[in-house]
Amino acid sequence: MEEMTPAKPRGAGGRKAASWTQDPEGVRRNILAVARAEFVENGLSGARVDEIAAKTSTSKRMIYYYFGDKEGLYRAVLEEMYARIRNFERSLDLAVLPPREAIATLAGFTFDYHADNPDFVRLVMVENIHHARHLENSAKIGELNLSVIDMIREIYERGRREGAFREGLDPIDIHLTISALSFYNVSNRASIRQVFGHDMGAPGARERRRASTIDTVLRMLAS
Amino acid sequence: MEEMTPAKPRGAGGRKAASWTQDPEGVRRNILAVARAEFVENGLSGARVDEIAAKTSTSKRMIYYYFGDKEGLYRAVLEEMYARIRNFERSLDLAVLPPREAIATLAGFTFDYHADNPDFVRLVMVENIHHARHLENSAKIGELNLSVIDMIREIYERGRREGAFREGLDPIDIHLTISALSFYNVSNRASIRQVFGHDMGAPGARERRRASTIDTVLRMLAS
DNA sequence: TGTTAATTGTACGAACTGGTTCAATTGGTC
DNA sequence: GACCAATTGAACCAGTTCGTACAATTAACA
Numbered sequence: 001m002e003e004m005t006p007a008k009p010r011g012a013g014g015r016k017a018a019s020w021t022q023d024p025e026g027v028r029r030n031i032l033a034v035a036r037a038e039f040v041e042n043g044l045s046g047a048r049v050d051e052i053a054a055k056t057s058t059s060k061r062m063i064y065y066y067f068g069d070k071e072g073l074y075r076a077v078l079e080e081m082y083a084r085i086r087n088f089e090r091s092l093d094l095a096v097l098p099p100r101e102a103i104a105t106l107a108g109f110t111f112d113y114h115a116d117n118p119d120f121v122r123l124v125m126v127e128n129i130h131h132a133r134h135l136e137n138s139a140k141i142g143e144l145n146l147s148v149i150d151m152i153r154e155i156y157e158r159g160r161r162e163g164a165f166r167e168g169l170d171p172i173d174i175h176l177t178i179s180a181l182s183f184y185n186v187s188n189r190a191s192i193r194q195v196f197g198h199d200m201g202a203p204g205a206r207e208r209r210r211a212s213t214i215d216t217v218l219r220m221l222a223s
Numbered sequence: 224m225e226e227m228t229p230a231k232p233r234g235a236g237g238r239k240a241a242s243w244t245q246d247p248e249g250v251r252r253n254i255l256a257v258a259r260a261e262f263v264e265n266g267l268s269g270a271r272v273d274e275i276a277a278k279t280s281t282s283k284r285m286i287y288y289y290f291g292d293k294e295g296l297y298r299a300v301l302e303e304m305y306a307r308i309r310n311f312e313r314s315l316d317l318a319v320l321p322p323r324e325a326i327a328t329l330a331g332f333t334f335d336y337h338a339d340n341p342d343f344v345r346l347v348m349v350e351n352i353h354h355a356r357h358l359e360n361s362a363k364i365g366e367l368n369l370s371v372i373d374m375i376r377e378i379y380e381r382g383r384r385e386g387a388f389r390e391g392l393d394p395i396d397i398h399l400t401i402s403a404l405s406f407y408n409v410s411n412r413a414s415i416r417q418v419f420g421h422d423m424g425a426p427g428a429r430e431r432r433r434a435s436t437i438d439t440v441l442r443m444l445a446s
Numbered sequence: 447t448g449t450t451a452a453t454t455g456t457a458c459g460a461a462c463t464g465g466t467t468c469a470a471t472t473g474g475t476c
Numbered sequence: 477g478a479c480c481a482a483t484t485g486a487a488c489c490a491g492t493t494c495g496t497a498c499a500a501t502t503a504a505c506a
Contacts, residue, residue: 020452020453020454020502020503021503022451022452022453022502022503022504023452024451024452027452027453042268043266043268043269043352044269045265045266045268045269046266046267046268046269046352048492048493048494049493049494049495050492050493050494058453058454059453059454059455059456060455060494060495061453061454061455061456061496062452062453062454064494064495064496065452065453069494069495070494070495122352124411124414125348125351125352125410126352127413127414128348128410128411128412128413128414129266129345129348129349129352130413131413132413132414132416132417133413135413135414135417135418136417146419149419170431172419172421173431173432173435175419176407176408176415176432177404177435177439179407179411180403180404180406180407180408181400181403181404183403183407183411184399184402184403184406184407185399185403187348187351187410188347188351188402188406189351190350190351190353190354190355190356190358191347191350191351191355191358192399193355194355194358194359195358196369196372196395196398198395208393208396209396209399212396212400215443216400216439216442216443219439219442219443219445220438220439220442222442243472243473243482243483243484244473245472245473245474245481245482245483246482247481247482250482250483271462271463271464272463272464272465273462273463273464281483281484282483282484282485282486283464283465283485284466284483284484284485284486285482285483285484287464287465287466288482288483292464292465293463293464293465
């Protein structure tokens with residue numbers, strides 16, 4: 001009972017006296033959130049474990065306790081990020097819409113998701129710099145992400161049969177176009193601003209680019 | 224006579240006897256080439272000065288002699304890279320072509336430039352991760368890169384007057400579309416392969432994507 | 447009541463890393 | 477011949493950075 005610091009609980013070796021709740025999931029989430037911000041901001045090699053630990057409500061000790069090492073932590077962040085976008089994709093129900101509207105909606109949502117989640121975009125950039133070697137090592141990711149392609153295929157086939165879309169397109173090609181047009185504005189925002197003095201983040205620019213993207217995708221498919 | 228190193232014709236600290244050609248530009252170029260490869264592969268924080276030095280035909284000493292510090296070296300690499308693409312852009316002479324052909328040619332060349340120079344793409348990614356802060360600090364870059372936009376504007380106006388292109392498009396928007404479609408395949412090649420099992424680098428895939436890109440751009444502009 | 451997982455804090459160490467110091471020699475140019 | 481820029485090579489330093497050791501306490505659950 002030597003320490004009476006009011007709110008500060010302590011454990012052994014001069015730790016704070018104790019009144020804490022056991023909350024493994026909470027601690028994990030807290031670490032992951034901080035780590036994501038750091039990795040997104042500084043990349044894998046640029047991020048510092050000590051810095052992450054400091055911004056956590058717990059300690060470096062717990063990071064290693066739960067995630068093993070820096071790469072394990074990074075992998076966990078990556079997996080969580082991909083789980084999110086997968087959830088987003090599953091939340092779309094485009095089968096009920098007519099083909100053109102379905103594709104326009106998909107393109108619009110995809111554009112918005114990227115614009116609203118620059119963290120996701122930046123983490124994908126970081127991972128690509130590392131040749132996606134951590135995606136490779138993560139069994140969790142993989143089979144999950146073919147859903148978008150299936151979705152596009154279904155819409156495209158429907159539209160083609162109805163004569164709304166032209167023949168001979170590849171669902172993957174359609175997806176790549178939508179992704180590229182959604183990704184680039186966010187991933188290259190800084191260099192675009194620097195080189196062209198054009199800020200894609202500004203509300204007006206973003207809206208115009210959104211409309212242009214949807215329009216371009218529709219024109220790509222139009223018969 | 225404090226130096227008593229026996230008879231060896233040496234420089235300070237035990238250097239090799241000397242017969243070398245003075246070639247500042249050569250040394251600079253050598254360092255830059257090695258540094259580019261390292262920064263492209265590992266990013267700014269991931270690259271190691273000692274590693275760069277080791278792969279050079281000269282020593283760490285000369286890196287600091289010519290470039291001051293790591294960031295200075297990185298900036299030099301960046302500037303050289305942008306100088307190259309600017310040269311490429313200036314080499315295009317599209318004013319002689321009819322509008323549709325001119326745009327198709329520009330899109331094709333842009334696509335090829337990105338596909339053939341993944342180093343450029345990756346360095347731009349790295350720079351964007353760093354919020355293009357080094358582009359900002361580099362006076363050399365900036366006013367140079369508006370040439371593409373002017374080029375596109377000229378072609379677009381011509382096509383619009385002739386009735387080949389529709390009204391109301393923004394040259395920057397056209398450029399962003401071409402860039403996005405050219406950049407994404409290269410920048411995200413690793414994650415695309417990992418997630419979709421689709422290798423954009425394969426000759427067939429690349430050619431199909433190239434055709435699709437040109438087609439998409441033409442459709443975007445078509446009246 | 448006993449057992450295990452969760453948690454607390456710090457200090458430390460070995461390896462790494464950016465950058466400097468030292469001292470001398472040679473190449474080219476005027 | 478004088479002078480300066482170019483060049484050589486390795487040791488070294490201070491600060492950083494990942495990861496661990498240590499030692500104890502508490503929460504939760506059976």
